[in-house]
Amino acid sequence: MIRRHRIRRPGPLIALGAVFALVLAACGGGGGDSSSGPTEITVWHGYQDTEGTVFKSLIEKYNNEHPDVEVSDLYSSNDLVLQKVLTAVRGDSAPDVAYMFGSWSPNIAQIPQLVDMSAEVAEPQWKWDDFYPGERAAATVGDKVVGVPALVDNLAIVYNKRLFADAGIAPPTADWTWDDFRSAAAKLTDPTKGQYGWLIPADGSEDTVWHYVPMLWEAGGDILSEDNERATFNSEAGVKALTLLQQMAVTDKSLYLDTTNENGPKLMNSGKVGMLVTGPWDLSSLPDIDYGVQVMPTFVGSAGGHQTISGPDNWVVFDNGDKRKQAAVDFVQWLSAPEQVKAFSLGTGDLPTRTSVAQDPAFVAQLNEGLPGSGVFVENLSNVQKARPTVEQYPAISEALGQAIVSVMLGEQEPKAALDSAAQTADTALAGK
Incomplete structure (x- = not known):
């Protein structure tokens, strides 16, 4: 039986104007690309226990299927990751991908090394409309798309x-x-x-x-x-x-x-x-x-x-040079594709971030068997029409x-x-x- 291991509440709301002023003043360009061997990228996340195990298995699967890329992961408490990212950006050592609360999107949008995903998700293979409206709204600041949905929930x-x-x-x-x-x-x-x-x-x-x-x-x-x-x-x-x-x-x-x-x-x-x-x-x-x-x-x-x-959270990509940036974008696209969304949901009990997965009766039945009542929360995702x-x-x-x-x-x-x-x-x- 799936057992959840954390209490999920709205992410902390932080005013970081002064910190951003320092970051914006100090930021330089992204890190250099490796000239030989697989392109190495690092993903920061806050997954532990069951979620951590399932996420690591997905990374292993990706690395096996993509020998030209080596994805490594680093645990970082979700509550603290924004401050850590700002510090890393200032030191020219930003992660390539980071799991970040959707409530931080306005702050994230100001980081110079952020990769604006708007052009990427407009490509047909991303199937951007397959994400719930509330998820897309939480990932959008003005004309920027600051991330790709990593988690969705509801009341x-x-x-x-x-x-x-x-x-x-x-x-x-x-x-x-x-x-x-x-x-x-x-x-x-x-x-x-x-x-x-x-x-x-x-x-x-x-x-x-x-x-x-x-x-x-x-x-x-x-x-x-x-x-x-x-x-x-x-x-x-x-x-x-x-x-x-x-x-x-x-x-x-x-x-x-x-x-x-x-x-x-x-x-x-x-x-x-x-x-x-x-x-x-x-x-x-x-x-x-x-x-x-x-x-x-x-x-x-x-x-x-x-x-x-809902409090959708996002996978956020940072520019550490062309090769690493492209590898990070490709990894996030793979990670957020329906097949991986389904595997992660069934392995952890988290709700699916894509409508196509949520509309699969067999998937919903399997998820609900692991955690009774979760099927109603999946159905309720269709009522996530707005975002903060x-x-x-x-x-x-x-x-x-x-x-x-x-x-x-x-x-x-x-x-x-x-x-x-x-x-x-x-x-x-x-x-x-």
């Missing part, structure tokens, strides 16, 4: 079947509305047992924002304007989404506010929480309950439909929005006032003031 409802049955509630369906969700959460809540209908991260971090944004999109709103010049999350849609959270937390008291952002799987596993909105990474942390998975609810009458959010804005100021925007959401759920502010205040902070950041 869905994970629920305790026994608690639903005990409360006389029918299991969630793909047609559920947020009204249905709220009603079920209220019925699942029992203060005498310390039992809640739903748990949400409430530390004001990007994880808090991650849970709110799909609701914002489903209500017909967005985080920023189309030109990314002003905040729009304080729209009528934004207020509607946050009002629901207020009603559940303050009025119904059916929402457990996890201010440490560490208790979700533990409380779910112990039967104290009826529902989580989480990703496939938490499924292996629920061995003690019979759980089900269903797509996110939507708002009645909304054109937004059943949307979800790829702007440098996003960390400041997320922080303001996260604090606003928490203040409302704690009963300290009203939704409209909290969002207006956060929007003002976001607009200031966007204006560079």
Whole structure:
């Protein structure tokens, strides 16, 4: 059985303006090419345990099939790789390929040695449209494509079947509305047992924002304007989404506010929480309950439909001379091809980054057999329609929005006032003031 070994949450949001100023000033050209023997390239990644084993097997396969190239890998913690890449670039020793969080795309786009993949992925053999829209959006900054999708995930409802049955509630369906969700959460809540209908991260971090944004999109709103010049999350849609959270937390008291952002799987596993909105990474942390998975609810009458959010990560290529650059591009193309995507997903339990793989019934059945419920997360990838804005100021925007959401759920502010205040902070950041 596939067992996930890490908790996957949105990547850290880092403001690195000062560091980039030093990097941009100090950068020179890429490293030289080897004149004889196979072209050697290095891949930095954060894979460990099962993922690390599967990834190394793919590299070995590539090297055996491509004797003119020698790919080596170097483990680097995903959380720290951006800083390490910046330091390496400054010292003219950048990796050829690095696994990097999609939330870093605006920062990555500024690195002079970045290989803009826009011309590459436009070639038919890449089948760029086979990647999900949210993945492509997270890899695109302006007219640059800064990377190729390496990982995709999403949020869905994970629920305790026994608690639903005990409360006389029918299991969630793909047609559920947020009204249905709220009603079920209220019925699942029992203060005498310390039992809640739903748990949400409430530390004001990007994880808090991650849970709110799909609701914002489903209500017909967005985080920023189309030109990314002003905040729009304080729209009528934004207020509607946050009002629901207020009603559940303050009025119904059916929402457990996890201010440490560490208790979700533990409380779910112990039967104290009826529902989580989480990703496939938490499924292996629920061995003690019979759980089900269903797509996110939507708002009645909304054109937004059943949307979800993803934090796609990317394979980023750096220019270390023509031969190494071409070898790196070729390796990433091979690694992200359907055959390798399928092999990696089945070996690790990660979701497939390509639609063609996700639409293979035999693949989905095999993946779901290894980790029950993962098949629904695969299907839910079709609801990944948008991505967070790829702007440098996003960390400041997320922080303001996260604090606003928490203040409302704690009963300290009203939704409209909290969002207006956060929007003002976001607009200031966007204006560079």
